[in-house]
Amino acid sequence: MLELDRVSTGYGRVRALDTVSLTLGAGHTLAVLGPNGAGKSTLLKLVAGLQAPWSGTLKLDGSADLSPLDVTARVHRGIVLCPEGRRIFTTLSVEENLCIGGTALLARPGGAQRMREGLERAYSLFPILAERRHGPGSALSGGQQQMLAIARALMAEPRLLLLDEPSLGLSPVMADEVYATLAALKAEGMTLIVVEEAAGRPLGLADTAMILRNGRTVWRGAAAAARDPDLLQRAYLGDHAA
Amino acid sequence: MRRPLQLRSDAPLTPGGYMSLVASGMGIAALLALAILGLNLATGARFASLLTNLGLWLIIAVGFQVFVGSTGTISFGHPAFVALGAYTGGILTLPPAMQRIALPDLPGWLAGLDPGLWPATIAGGAVAALLALLIGPIVMRLTGIAAGIMTFGLLVIVNEMIRAATPLTRGNATFYGVPRLAGLTEVLVVVVLVVGIALAYKFSRWGLRARSVAQDPVAAEMSGISVVTSRLWAFVLSAFICGIGGALMGFFLTAFSAQSFYVGMVLPMMIMVLLGGMNSVAGALTGAVLLTFWEYVMRLIETGGMGISLPPGLSQLTLGAGLIAILFFRPSGLWGSREFFIAPVGQTRKGDNP
Amino acid sequence: MNLLQLGVDGLATGSVYMMLALGISLVFSVMRLVNFAYGMIIVWFGFMLHVLWGTGLPYWLCVLGALAGTVLLSIVLARAIFMPFVGAPPATLLLASFGVAIVLQSVAVVLFGEPARPVQTPQILLTSIDTGWFRISVLQLLSLALGLTMLVGLEFLIGRTRIGMEIRATAESPEVARLMAVRSDRVLTFVFALSGLIAGLVALVWFAQSGSVTARGDLAPTLKAFVAVVIGGLGTIRGAVLGGLVLGFLETAMSGLLVGALSGFQQTFVFALVILILLLRPEGLLGKATGGMR
Ligand SMILES: Nc1ncnc2c1ncn2[C@@H]1O[C@H](COP(=O)(O)OP(=O)(O)OP(=O)(O)O)[C@@H](O)[C@H]1O
Ligand SMILES: [Mg+2]
Numbered sequence: 001m002l003e004l005d006r007v008s009t010g011y012g013r014v015r016a017l018d019t020v021s022l023t024l025g026a027g028h029t030l031a032v033l034g035p036n037g038a039g040k041s042t043l044l045k046l047v048a049g050l051q052a053p054w055s056g057t058l059k060l061d062g063s064a065d066l067s068p069l070d071v072t073a074r075v076h077r078g079i080v081l082c083p084e085g086r087r088i089f090t091t092l093s094v095e096e097n098l099c100i101g102g103t104a105l106l107a108r109p110g111g112a113q114r115m116r117e118g119l120e121r122a123y124s125l126f127p128i129l130a131e132r133r134h135g136p137g138s139a140l141s142g143g144q145q146q147m148l149a150i151a152r153a154l155m156a157e158p159r160l161l162l163l164d165e166p167s168l169g170l171s172p173v174m175a176d177e178v179y180a181t182l183a184a185l186k187a188e189g190m191t192l193i194v195v196e197e198a199a200g201r202p203l204g205l206a207d208t209a210m211i212l213r214n215g216r217t218v219w220r221g222a223a224a225a226a227r228d229p230d231l232l233q234r235a236y237l238g239d240h241a242a
Numbered sequence: 243m244r245r246p247l248q249l250r251s252d253a254p255l256t257p258g259g260y261m262s263l264v265a266s267g268m269g270i271a272a273l274l275a276l277a278i279l280g281l282n283l284a285t286g287a288r289f290a291s292l293l294t295n296l297g298l299w300l301i302i303a304v305g306f307q308v309f310v311g312s313t314g315t316i317s318f319g320h321p322a323f324v325a326l327g328a329y330t331g332g333i334l335t336l337p338p339a340m341q342r343i344a345l346p347d348l349p350g351w352l353a354g355l356d357p358g359l360w361p362a363t364i365a366g367g368a369v370a371a372l373l374a375l376l377i378g379p380i381v382m383r384l385t386g387i388a389a390g391i392m393t394f395g396l397l398v399i400v401n402e403m404i405r406a407a408t409p410l411t412r413g414n415a416t417f418y419g420v421p422r423l424a425g426l427t428e429v430l431v432v433v434v435l436v437v438g439i440a441l442a443y444k445f446s447r448w449g450l451r452a453r454s455v456a457q458d459p460v461a462a463e464m465s466g467i468s469v470v471t472s473r474l475w476a477f478v479l480s481a482f483i484c485g486i487g488g489a490l491m492g493f494f495l496t497a498f499s500a501q502s503f504y505v506g507m508v509l510p511m512m513i514m515v516l517l518g519g520m521n522s523v524a525g526a527l528t529g530a531v532l533l534t535f536w537e538y539v540m541r542l543i544e545t546g547g548m549g550i551s552l553p554p555g556l557s558q559l560t561l562g563a564g565l566i567a568i569l570f571f572r573p574s575g576l577w578g579s580r581e582f583f584i585a586p587v588g589q590t591r592k593g594d595n596p
Numbered sequence: 597m598n599l600l601q602l603g604v605d606g607l608a609t610g611s612v613y614m615m616l617a618l619g620i621s622l623v624f625s626v627m628r629l630v631n632f633a634y635g636m637i638i639v640w641f642g643f644m645l646h647v648l649w650g651t652g653l654p655y656w657l658c659v660l661g662a663l664a665g666t667v668l669l670s671i672v673l674a675r676a677i678f679m680p681f682v683g684a685p686p687a688t689l690l691l692a693s694f695g696v697a698i699v700l701q702s703v704a705v706v707l708f709g710e711p712a713r714p715v716q717t718p719q720i721l722l723t724s725i726d727t728g729w730f731r732i733s734v735l736q737l738l739s740l741a742l743g744l745t746m747l748v749g750l751e752f753l754i755g756r757t758r759i760g761m762e763i764r765a766t767a768e769s770p771e772v773a774r775l776m777a778v779r780s781d782r783v784l785t786f787v788f789a790l791s792g793l794i795a796g797l798v799a800l801v802w803f804a805q806s807g808s809v810t811a812r813g814d815l816a817p818t819l820k821a822f823v824a825v826v827i828g829g830l831g832t833i834r835g836a837v838l839g840g841l842v843l844g845f846l847e848t849a850m851s852g853l854l855v856g857a858l859s860g861f862q863q864t865f866v867f868a869l870v871i872l873i874l875l876l877r878p879e880g881l882l883g884k885a886t887g888g889m890r
Binding site: 048050076104227 | 710737758762764767769771774775776
């Protein structure tokens with residue numbers, strides 16, 4: 001579904017990703033792990049179109065080159081990013097947040113109908129959002145905001161959902177709840193890339209995993225194999241593992 | 243492209259480097275001044291008034307740059323300082339006979355002082371600096387948009403005050419009869435001095451503080467630098483230089499009105515500083531030279547002096563369009579934050595932000 | 597002067613200033629641009645009305661034409677100049693709009709020269725009604741009606757419609773809105789069109805009062821708008837309303853109070869008040885740095 005071939009990028013003169021490659025099949029889940037500043041968010045921004053590659057290629061569905069597509073066009077192709085720190089619209093109501101999330105639908109046939117269906121699905125997935133639908137986004141708790149952020153991303157009917165640290169700042173219970181939702185999405189056949197700093201939950205969810213450090217891939221393989229604490233420690237601290 | 247108008251603080255230098263920096267900056271300003279003088283001689287003083295005008299703009303642009311460059315804040319208010327300089331210098335030096343005609347209601351203690359060129363010029367700068375010192379503590383709290391709007395307000399207020407203070411300024415009428423105390427040579431001497439002052443400030447502890455505040459106010463505050471105070475000194479010094487420029491302008495023009503120092507003056511000042519690079523004294527000089535020349539050519543064209551005749555308003559049009567183009571294509575100006583100084587290799591650009 | 601009269605005059609003037617502030621604030625909310633060229637857009641409405649009137653068309657058609665022209669001008673400026681600057685720091689945007697103002701002004705000078713041009717106003721607008729308690733002109737009534745309609749209309753548009761929602765989302769966070777496939781260029785174009793329409797409507801009242809337009813007449817409306825938004829707080833409807841009304845009442849009260857030698861200091865007093873407000877509340881009375889235009 002998604003293929004990155006030796007992609008590098010950065011900010012100004014600072015290189016944030018160095019010749020990173022990955023392939024992700026449809027319906028699969030990839031966990032991207034690594035310490036602060038490893039380039040995890042940069043990788044997602046690159047796929048979402050917020051960040052242009054310096055070199056290397058990005059391909060969607062085997063052939064289509066992603067580089068010429070801007071963020072909006074990628075949303076229309078089904079690539080949706082749920083950004084780090086949730087970034088919900090605090091001045092909009094919960095329902096308005098969802099409606100903004102569904103903007104891409106409006107350009108398609110039957111858009112209004114699909115928007116209604118999307119809202120219904122969001123509310124059945126997260127009943128708490130239905131209760132708060134007319135309240136402002138700012139009135140939600142951290143966990144509820146994360147749910148809203150995921151629900152908002154789902155409104156665009158993604159095929160490939162990119163999640164940047166979805167459990168950041170959540171209580172363990174809340175984090176488990178978020179990952180239960182992600183597991184349900186995976187079961188529906190959605191392709192996911194989950195970025196986290198802590199390895200536990202994403203590795204339980206993912207099929208494959210990669211570990212980044214200083215913009216380089218230090219390890220890549222089956223998610224199950226990454227659960228070796230020794231490997232993780234070496235990868236994070238830098239005593240070579242690859 | 244379209245990077246923010248960001249500030250780069252050049253390397254803090256060793257004391258020796260600091261002195262050689264200021265001296266070489268002044269040296270180059272002196273070369274520029276000599277070139278202008280030479281040009282004046284070579285053309286038989288046919289362009290004396292254009293060249294003097296250029297000198298005055300050099301002073302004002304450097305004064306403006308001191309503020310903009312060290313605080314990263316734009317100001318629409320600086321023509322007010324130029325105005326204060328011009329009026330102060332004019333009032334002080336008006337010959338007694340002229341004072342009785344032009345300013346019959348002048349308060350007695352201001353009448354008949356006649357301190358001469360240099361004291362009157364300094365007084366012009368001092369009055370401008372005093373105003374900056376009074377309002378600075380308020381205005382310097384603000385940055386960005388709010389500062390822009392407030393300095394614009396300052397311009398309006400000072401303009402209104404000048405118009406209303408008829409006994410001192412003749413109100414809306416033209417202020418005339420100022421003796422022509424300054425010519426090309428005097429102006430150019432001041433240019434060299436002012437460049438020295440600006441560079442000495444820029445690389446002094448106070449200048450570096452102001453620039454570090456501009457770069458990162460929070461970090462500066464945390465390392466014990468007072469945001470308001472450090473910006474205030476840049477504001478006061480800048481007002482002082484602009485006031486001096488204003489006084490000299492008055493001595494050169496001999497007649498002016500409140501309208502001469504109003505919104506219309508903002509545009510050339512802004513372009514001079516932005517074109518050359520708002521972080522650079524060298525940039526301000528370059529900008530003033532280019533713009534003065536350009537306005538001269540445009541005025542020639544508009545008055546039909548070059549065989550073609552274009553409607554008035556066109557030169558203003560080129561300036562407005564030019565401002566937009568600079569902001570879009572080269573927001574850091576021609577020079578960026580570079581200065582033209584000669585310093586031993588390795589002594590500049592090492593170390594970094596304080 | 598009786599208080600009731602002062603209240604009526606203040607409200608009518610305040611209504612005009614509120615509209616001015618709304619036009620500036622709307623654009624600021626979505627792209628952090630304080631539009632210095634706003635006053636020139638108003639001036640251009642005056643010139644368009646002047647030119648259209650010269651063709652002999654009926655007054656209402658001239659007004660419609662000039663309104664359409666103003667909206668178009670605002671859109672063209674947005675797409676050709678302002679939108680390429682999206683993402684630049686606010687100070688750069690402010691300066692760029694200063695450049696735009698200069699360009700618009702010099703084009704006006706080239707086309708129409710410096711002297712004032714008459715702007716036609718139907719006599720009916722200038723008649724005034726004496727209710728016994730206070731006097732009110734038809735023009736003042738029109739200002740009040742326009743202001744009220746605009747307020748209700750904007751509240752509805754921003755608060756209840758799809759485009760309003762997109763405007764609020766863009767105002768709060770342009771990057772995230774873009775991530776959600778919100779077409780920010782369309783949102784911005786729409787907002788500039790709206791701001792142009794508001795400018796045109798204010799201009800109608802503005803020039804009916806003065807009866808003529810000059811190429812350098814942009815300073816007054818721009819100043820009023822700036823002061824109003826600074827008082828109330830930039831980027832919100834409430835701020836624009838409050839700032840406009842406060843400024844309107846203030847000026848009305850001062851023109852009654854400041855007589856003789858003091859009458860030349862009206863702007864000075866206004867700005868002194870603005871400074872005081874900014875000292876106490878740097879974001880304006882109702883200001884908040886970001887947030888969605890409500
Ligand atoms: N907008 C930016 N401008 C400049 N440098 C940036 C920017 N965003 C990230 N970087 C740099 O790029 C590198 C990678 O950043 P990135 O945000 O991708 O890391 P991350 O793995 O997501 O870290 P975290 O766990 O803290 O979210 C870092 O060195 C960071 O400092
Ligand atoms: Mg990150």
